Amino acid sequence: AQSVTQPDIHITVSEGASLELRCNYSYGATPYLFWYVQSPGQGLQLLLKYFSGDTLVQGIKGFEAEFKRSQSSFNLRKPSVHWSDAAEYFCAVARHSGGGADGLTFGKGTHLIIQP
């Protein structure tokens, strides 16, 4: 079965500083990979996705992620964070299934705190 590890439970970053959130996955082949963000009391919003092609993918809100097959990683980055980026971030993986993707398996999440 596939799994996702987000090693950092909490990360604190100063506003304007760069950000990298780590994600490692376990799956026998190249999975579908996603990053979601959840603000307090809200549902999850899709930031970006990867399933093939260019290993550096761009998402919304200035986020990007890089797929590294050799490291089984899909780290999320942002060059300069804003106070509004404070939220919970989830990495997710989906298996290939019938030409599409299966349901999502999520990591435990990383809580991002922005210092003024």
Place this chain on the structure above:
Amino acid sequence: DAGVIQSPRHEVTEMGQEVTLRCKPISGHDYLFWYRQTMMRGLELLIYFNNNVPIDDSGMPEDRFSAKMPNASFSTLKIQPSEPRDSAVYFCASCRDTTRGQYFGPGTRLTVT
């Protein structure tokens, strides 16, 4: 587009009672997913449907849980009887193409006392 709609947003019930959570997917989305979020277990897939047919229900915790999708615009998740350990936030998500990511509703916060 109204997004995925879930009701109720909050539900408080007593142990042993039946609970029904409702979801309206985004129009035109053929896939519908139910997830549960708890502090201990994080986000877990419970079940998902394609064209109203359940595809994978391996995440449903036990027989007390059941889900239906009688038509393309409505799904229910029922817990009968409910137990305190069912307390969680339940999310519904939908999509047209599973490879492109899912769109989540705001969730239903269930508290079983």
